[in-house]
Amino acid sequence: MRVIASSAGNFLRKHVYVAFILPALLIYVVFLVYPLLSSLYYGFFQWDGITRGAFMGLANFKKLLAESPYNVRFFSALKHNIHFFLMTMAVQNLVGLAFALILSRGIRGASVYQTIFFMPYTMSVIVLGFLWSLILNPTWGVFNKLLATVGLSGLARPWLGDMATALPAITLVNAWHWVGFPMLVFLAGLEAIPAELHEAARLDGAGGWKLFRRITMPLLMPSITIVTILTFIGNFNAFEIIFAMEGSSGGPYYATDVLGTLFYRTAFGEAGGFSGQDIGLGSAIAAVMFVIIFAISYLGTRFMRSREMQY
Amino acid sequence: MVPAQSSIRNWTRTACTTGLHVMLLAYSIVVLYPFFLMIVTSFKSTREIFFSPFGLPAQPGFETYLKVWKNASFNVYFANSAIITGVSVLLILAVGSLAAYGLARYNFRMNTAIYLFFLAGLMLPIRLGIVPLFLLMKNLNLVDTRSALILTYVANGMPFAIFVLTGFFRTLPGELEEAARLDGCGEFMIFHRVMLPLIRPALATVTIFNFVPLWNDLFFPLIFIRSDALKTIPLGMTLFFGQYETEWGLLFAGLVIATIPLATLYLFMSRQFIKGLTAGAIK
Numbered sequence: 001m002r003v004i005a006s007s008a009g010n011f012l013r014k015h016v017y018v019a020f021i022l023p024a025l026l027i028y029v030v031f032l033v034y035p036l037l038s039s040l041y042y043g044f045f046q047w048d049g050i051t052r053g054a055f056m057g058l059a060n061f062k063k064l065l066a067e068s069p070y071n072v073r074f075f076s077a078l079k080h081n082i083h084f085f086l087m088t089m090a091v092q093n094l095v096g097l098a099f100a101l102i103l104s105r106g107i108r109g110a111s112v113y114q115t116i117f118f119m120p121y122t123m124s125v126i127v128l129g130f131l132w133s134l135i136l137n138p139t140w141g142v143f144n145k146l147l148a149t150v151g152l153s154g155l156a157r158p159w160l161g162d163m164a165t166a167l168p169a170i171t172l173v174n175a176w177h178w179v180g181f182p183m184l185v186f187l188a189g190l191e192a193i194p195a196e197l198h199e200a201a202r203l204d205g206a207g208g209w210k211l212f213r214r215i216t217m218p219l220l221m222p223s224i225t226i227v228t229i230l231t232f233i234g235n236f237n238a239f240e241i242i243f244a245m246e247g248s249s250g251g252p253y254y255a256t257d258v259l260g261t262l263f264y265r266t267a268f269g270e271a272g273g274f275s276g277q278d279i280g281l282g283s284a285i286a287a288v289m290f291v292i293i294f295a296i297s298y299l300g301t302r303f304m305r306s307r308e309m310q311y
Numbered sequence: 312m313v314p315a316q317s318s319i320r321n322w323t324r325t326a327c328t329t330g331l332h333v334m335l336l337a338y339s340i341v342v343l344y345p346f347f348l349m350i351v352t353s354f355k356s357t358r359e360i361f362f363s364p365f366g367l368p369a370q371p372g373f374e375t376y377l378k379v380w381k382n383a384s385f386n387v388y389f390a391n392s393a394i395i396t397g398v399s400v401l402l403i404l405a406v407g408s409l410a411a412y413g414l415a416r417y418n419f420r421m422n423t424a425i426y427l428f429f430l431a432g433l434m435l436p437i438r439l440g441i442v443p444l445f446l447l448m449k450n451l452n453l454v455d456t457r458s459a460l461i462l463t464y465v466a467n468g469m470p471f472a473i474f475v476l477t478g479f480f481r482t483l484p485g486e487l488e489e490a491a492r493l494d495g496c497g498e499f500m501i502f503h504r505v506m507l508p509l510i511r512p513a514l515a516t517v518t519i520f521n522f523v524p525l526w527n528d529l530f531f532p533l534i535f536i537r538s539d540a541l542k543t544i545p546l547g548m549t550l551f552f553g554q555y556e557t558e559w560g561l562l563f564a565g566l567v568i569a570t571i572p573l574a575t576l577y578l579f580m581s582r583q584f585i586k587g588l589t590a591g592a593i594k
Contacts, residue, residue, distance in 0.1 A: 024410030035447060036443075116342050124528075124529065126529045126545040131349055236436075282442055294435070
């Protein structure tokens with residue numbers, strides 16, 4: 001016993017770094033790496049409740065991608081994720097870029113505006129989601145009443161209950177929540193561009209749009225890459241905003257169902273969707289999501305990096 | 312001619328700046344009005360909410376707040392959020408800075424490999440491991456405990472903490488360590504007494520970067536927590552909204568209570584919040 005203890009002591013004296021690194025490594029491997037890797041192969045098994053059964057190859061994946069109604073739900077959720085991402089890029093990130101361009105011109109009160117625009121970012125999705133669903137409520141909410149006050153009552157509708165407007169409405173609420181982040185990333189990117197470059201171009205006669213297109217945009221590419229990839233990862237992991245505003249089935253009638261809600265319902269069981277809990281199918285969804293998110297964010301980063309320039 | 316031209320140019324510039332200010336002010340209203348509405352409505356009666364949605368409350372009353380405080384267990388939710396977030400952040404700082412120090416200050420064979428292994432976690436969609444993680448917690452008898460959340464959060468916090476803290480530890484001069492060693496300090500003492508105090512700014516960044524998302528998290532509590540006595544504020548909110556669906560004054564009062572802690576912190580520390588939360592994306 002004492003021999004073992006003293007040899008362990010010797011080992012630690014020589015390799016003291018092990019004692020420093022071990023706790024972190026242990027927690028990280030057990031509670032993050034192991035679950036994540038397991039989620040990639042759980043989908044290849046049959047599951048009886050929470051007990052793992054026989055290996056069944058690609059059966060769960062076939063069911064997900066080729067068997068109705070599972071494939072209908074899956075591809076509709078995937079489509080909603082893509083729409084959600086594209087609309088977020090067009091609204092949230094363009095608005096963020098516009099604010100960054102305005103604030104980088106040294107306008108008075110810039111830091112106050114910055115603080116205000118970033119404020120929602122620090123709050124929880126569930127609180128803001130609930131707040132906005134009360135505001136958008138068709139009978140009680142102030143949004144439609146506001147439209148009526150300015151004479152636009154014809155536009156009023158149940159924004160979150162109408163299949164055509166539900167996902168765009170959620171995209172706007174989501175953009176309102178997070179827009180401070182792309183704004184600050186772009187602002188930092190703009191501040192890093194040397195002022196001489198702009199001056200030199202202006203002396204050469206470039207102005208306004210040309211200056212932006214030829215100088216600012218290319219030099220802002222690193223920030224654009226980061227914002228695009230993080231938006232993609234965020235949107236394809238989306239769950240809470242839909243859960244808060246439309247419930248776990250992504251109502252009305254699955255119009256806002258995304259991969260995150262589909263995965264949650266399938267793996268943990270909930271009213272609506274497929275009845276009960278199906279861990280095999282749920283894990284198959286997780287594995288497909290993992291591959292999509294990892295592959296696209298990896299390839300996307302490489303592609304966009306290749307278009308960045310040095311100065 | 313020349314002065315006229317320059318005054319026209321001045322005029323256009325002023326007009327342009329004014330236009331931009333109008334835009335920025337308009338969007339400020341878009342951001343702030345929902346919060347204003349939330350506070351005002353929380354003091355209204357149900358009748359008032361319906362018939363004068365934009366007006367100020369006729370007789371502002373605290374009944375809604377008293378009722379929320381009595382009937383919903385926000386004090387319990389608040390305590391749970393504080394304990395879970397607080398312990399998780401402290402452990403992330405402790406465990407993360409130890410590992411970062413080991414990686415930054417000692418040379419050994421697997422060093423770079425282990426560092427990259429931790430960094431990989433920054434890129435991975437961690438939530439997708441939730442099914443195996445849930446089964447693991449079940450086997451460890453940790454489902455419906457605060458520990459399930461704390462362990463998950465600490466594991467999730469490692470990649471960023473190690474990324475930031477290792478970078479900082481590497482910038483410290485080696486002479487410091489050697490001098491302390493000559494004075495007879497042990498390795499842990501050097502870490503704790505000499506090096507750790509020097510990376511305080513990095514520790515602040517890691518704190519805020521983790522504190523805000525953990526405080527706001529719904530996903531993991533939704534999966535792991537069942538008992539009302541263990542619910543956090545976001546999870547408690549979902550319960551509360553289910554129960555008082557029709558009592559709008561109460562709902563808004565609940566939202567105000569849930570918003571106050573972080574909003575107050577943000578008001579006083581907005582600079583640190585912004586710096587901490589955008590760290591990683593902004594160098």
